[in-house]
Amino acid sequence: MTALHSLTLESFHQSIGAKFAPFAGYRMPIQYPLGVKGEHLHTRDAVGLFDVSHMGQLLIQGPASTEALERLVPAALQEMTPGQIRYSQLTLDTGGILDDLMLTRWDTDIWGLVVNGACKHADMAHFKAHLPDAVNMTYIDDHALIAIQGPQARQALSRIIPEAQDLLFMRSLKTSWKGCDITLSCCGYTGEDGYEVSIANDQARDFAEALTDLDETTWVGLGARNSLRLETGLCLYGNDLTPDTTPIEADLLWSIQKRRRTEGGFLGAETILKQINEGAPRKRVGLAPMDGRTPLRDHTVLKNAAGDVVGEITSGGFGPTHNGPVSMGYVTQKLSTLGTELIAEVRGKALACTVCDPIFVQQRYRRSL
Amino acid sequence: MTVKYTREHEWIRIEGDTATVGITFYAQEQLGDVVFVELPDPDTSADQGSEVAVVESVKAASDIYAPVTGTIIESNEELSDRPELVNEDPENDGWFFKMQLSDPTELDDLLDEADYQAFIQEEL
Numbered sequence: 001m002t003a004l005h006s007l008t009l010e011s012f013h014q015s016i017g018a019k020f021a022p023f024a025g026y027r028m029p030i031q032y033p034l035g036v037k038g039e040h041l042h043t044r045d046a047v048g049l050f051d052v053s054h055m056g057q058l059l060i061q062g063p064a065s066t067e068a069l070e071r072l073v074p075a076a077l078q079e080m081t082p083g084q085i086r087y088s089q090l091t092l093d094t095g096g097i098l099d100d101l102m103l104t105r106w107d108t109d110i111w112g113l114v115v116n117g118a119c120k121h122a123d124m125a126h127f128k129a130h131l132p133d134a135v136n137m138t139y140i141d142d143h144a145l146i147a148i149q150g151p152q153a154r155q156a157l158s159r160i161i162p163e164a165q166d167l168l169f170m171r172s173l174k175t176s177w178k179g180c181d182i183t184l185s186c187c188g189y190t191g192e193d194g195y196e197v198s199i200a201n202d203q204a205r206d207f208a209e210a211l212t213d214l215d216e217t218t219w220v221g222l223g224a225r226n227s228l229r230l231e232t233g234l235c236l237y238g239n240d241l242t243p244d245t246t247p248i249e250a251d252l253l254w255s256i257q258k259r260r261r262t263e264g265g266f267l268g269a270e271t272i273l274k275q276i277n278e279g280a281p282r283k284r285v286g287l288a289p290m291d292g293r294t295p296l297r298d299h300t301v302l303k304n305a306a307g308d309v310v311g312e313i314t315s316g317g318f319g320p321t322h323n324g325p326v327s328m329g330y331v332t333q334k335l336s337t338l339g340t341e342l343i344a345e346v347r348g349k350a351l352a353c354t355v356c357d358p359i360f361v362q363q364r365y366r367r368s369l
Numbered sequence: 370m371t372v373k374y375t376r377e378h379e380w381i382r383i384e385g386d387t388a389t390v391g392i393t394f395y396a397q398e399q400l401g402d403v404v405f406v407e408l409p410d411p412d413t414s415a416d417q418g419s420e421v422a423v424v425e426s427v428k429a430a431s432d433i434y435a436p437v438t439g440t441i442i443e444s445n446e447e448l449s450d451r452p453e454l455v456n457e458d459p460e461n462d463g464w465f466f467k468m469q470l471s472d473p474t475e476l477d478d479l480l481d482e483a484d485y486q487a488f489i490q491e492e493l
Binding site: 031035036038040224227293294295297317318320325347 | 401402404405407423425426427428429430449
C-alpha cells in the first residue's frame, strides 16, 4: 500500500469541514457539512463546486499526434475544430475499455486530455507504449481541476470569468483569472450545465475562495458527485466501464462518429465494428425496483423468471432529485428492451424490477445560447 | 424503563419483557440521509446479533442486528413512507421494531449510556 496523495487544496477542504476518504490514491473530500443529499440537491438547484484534481491532465502534441491518438480512441478527432471537446474511451485490442476520457483539440496536433484519477498511470503507460516517439506526452501535475456545475453555474462563474457567459457545451478556451492562465471548459459529469477550470496549484486556493464567495455555490464531495452522475445516466469507470465491457455494450455508440464506425482503425475495432453491425451480447440499461423504494446497489445479481443469472447492477443507489432508487447495469441483449421484468437478488430475497432508461433525470447541457 | 446500547450503535429501551430498538444519534449521523429502511416481519424470531433489518442511506446499506434474542412483535411502518425520521428523531419516532425478550440476562452484556458514550469517543 503506497501512501495516499494529498490534493493541493486539502487544507482548504479541511477548513470548511470536509470528511475525507481514500479514492484513486488520493485523500478525497467525500462530503461536507451539508451532507450528500443536500449537496446533490444544491447542485441541481444552484451550483456545486467539486475538486477533481485527482484526475489526470495530459498534454499530447507532436507531428501526426491526431492520427496517432485516433488509433487509441474510437472518436473522430481529425474533424474537430480548435477548442472543441469530445468524450471517448481508450480501447483495448479486445474491444474492452481501459479508461474513458475527454479530449480537447487546441491546435492541429495539440491535444489536452482529462482521464480518470484511478487510471491515469496506466493510461500514461498505454500512451507511451502506443504513441510514436515524435509524439510527446506531458503530465500536468502542477494544476488543480475544479468543476463548477449546476443551472446557475453560468451566471455565477461569469461574474469572475466573463468568457464563461457564451461558452457552449463541449467547448474549451484559454483565458486568465486575476492574471493567472486558466483553461475553461464547458463540460462536467453531473448532467448539468457547468464548467471545469484547470488552474496552477499555487493559484488554486485563491480561486477556490473566490468560488466559495459566490452566493450560488456550495462545495460538493465525491458522494454526491456519484449520485449526480448516476441519476443522469453517466458511466463510472471501474463500475460501469471496465476492460471487459465494450463501448457498444455500454451503449456509447453515440460517442463513435460515423467515419470511425465504417473505417475503424483503432484498438479493438474488429470486435467493436462487429458489435455495431451485428449487435452486442449484452447491453447497459437502467433498472428500477417495482416497489419504487428499495435501492439496487452495485453488484446486485439480476435473474430471469426461470432463475438464470442474466445480468448485474454495476452502479446503484438512491437519487435525491429522482427521489427514489436509481441503478444501471448490464443485461443480455434479449432482455434489454424497456419494460422487461427481471428479478434482482437483494440480501437473499427476490425483488421484481424493470429495465428502464438509465437517464432518470434529464441532462441539461447548454448546447446553444 | 432502562435504555441500553450495543457496540453496533443500536439502542434498546426495555419495558418489562418487551423492548423497542432503534439506532443511535451517532449512528444516524455517520450514515447520513436515510432513504430506505427494510423492517422485519412481526412474529419472526431473532437470535442476539442476527441481521434483522437494513437501513440504507444515500451512501450505503447497513445491517441492523437484534440486540438480544426474542420475537419481533411490531415494526415501525411509519419508516416505510418517512425513512427520514431515522435522521430527525433517531431515539424516539425513528424506532425500528419492538421485541419480546427471551432471555433478559442477555441485557447484561450491553452498554449503559456512559459506557456507550465512552465507546463512541474511542471510535472518533
